[in-house]
Amino acid sequence: DAGVTQTPRHEVAEKGQTIILKCEPVSGHNDLFWYRQTKIQGLELLSYFRSKSLMEDGGAFKDRFKAEMLNSSFSTLKIQPTEPKDSAVYLCASSSYREEVFFGKGTRLTVV
Amino acid sequence: GEQVEQRPPHLSVREGDSAFITCTYTDPNSYYFFWYKQEPGASLQLLMKVFSSTEINEGQGFTVLLNKKDKRLSLNLTAAHPGDSAAYFCAVSALGGSALGRLHFGAGTQLIVIP
Numbered sequence: 304d305a306g307v308t309q310t311p312r313h314e315v316a317e318k319g320q321t322i323i324l325k326c327e328p329v330s331g332h333n334d335l336f337w338y339r340q341t342k343i344q345g346l347e348l349l350s351y352f353r354s355k356s357l358m359e360d361g362g363a364f365k366d367r368f369k370a371e372m373l374n375s376s377f378s379t380l381k382i383q384p385t386e387p388k389d390s391a392v393y394l395c396a397s398s399s400y401r402e403e404v405f406f407g408k409g410t411r412l413t414v415v
Numbered sequence: 416g417e418q419v420e421q422r423p424p425h426l427s428v429r430e431g432d433s434a435f436i437t438c439t440y441t442d443p444n445s446y447y448f449f450w451y452k453q454e455p456g457a458s459l460q461l462l463m464k465v466f467s468s469t470e471i472n473e474g475q476g477f478t479v480l481l482n483k484k485d486k487r488l489s490l491n492l493t494a495a496h497p498g499d500s501a502a503y504f505c506a507v508s509a510l511g512g513s514a515l516g517r518l519h520f521g522a523g524t525q526l527i528v529i530p
Contacts (some may be wrong), residue, residue: 336517346504346520359517394458403449404506404518406459 305330307407309395315413321383324410327376328397336396336404337370337380346394349380385414417442417509421521429529434492436524438505441486447508448481449518450490454501462490462503495528502526 308327316322328335337349350370351359361368367386372378382389390413398404418441428434447466451459463472463479465488472479476499480489488505502525506518 334517345522348517351517396459403461403464405461406451408458 307395307397307405309393309407309410311410312408313411313413315415316385318387318414319384320414321381322385322412324380324382324393324395324412326378326380326395326407328378328395329399329405330376332397332399332405334398334404335372335378336398337378338394338396339364340392340394340409349393352378382412385412387414390414417445417507417519419505419507419519419521421505421524423524424522425525425527427527427529428495430496431494434495434499434526434528436490436492436503436505436526438488438507438521439486440488440507440519442507442509443483443486445486445507445509448479448488449506449508450479450488451504451506452501453504453523459504492526495526497528497530500526500528 307329310325314322333354335352339347339349349361349364349368352372355372355375367382369381392409392411394409395407396404419438421438426434449464450462452462453459463474465472465479465481476493478491492499502523504523505521508518
């Protein structure tokens with residue numbers, strides 16, 4: 304049974320570039336989350352979808368971050384334009400009702 | 416909104432000793448509670464999930480205690496070994512009923528177990 308799949312695992316971008324991170328949730332899961340993890344801020348919620356509908360959009364991330372669920376089995380996170388402070392690990396997670404949240408292995412983004 | 420405070424941020428213990436980590440939360444309606452372990456370079460691995468009706472859960476080498484009156488969640492690693500060295504995160508979901516919803520995370524505890 305495949306878990307949450309994130310691609311790419313590593314991304315290096317120049318300041319000002321547009322990058323797109325991808326996520327495939329566990330098959331059948333209704334909820335999908337994007338989190339950003341840094342040593343200083345810890346785990347911060349970027350977006351939360353339920354059955355493809357956006358339920359919560361992290362307020363601090365609205366201007367340059369856009370997450371979409373194109374279908375129930377695929378989501379993207381676009382950062383446009385990237386800034387060095389966006390360097391972090393981006394985690395995608397999914398869950399079903401009353402079940403645990405499964406995390407992907409993450410994408411490590413470095414913006415230079 | 417929900418605020419989760421986790422202590423301590425760093426913890427160093429000798430092999431065989433106990434390691435105790437605590438989280439406090441603010442939302443009295445919080446319903447689901449989790450402990451995650453994250454090894455260097457890896458993603459978050461679920462250690463234990465606790466629902467509101469459960470007070471004490473025992474896993475392999477650790478105990479989780481939930482005190483809803485004090486809004487406190489604890490993880491006790493008994494007889495820690497070097498393989499337990501990792502970051503530990505508590506997480507709380509403020510939704511109940513049929514929904515799990517988004518998790519509010521503590522800031523994490525970096526545990527080092529010295530051989």
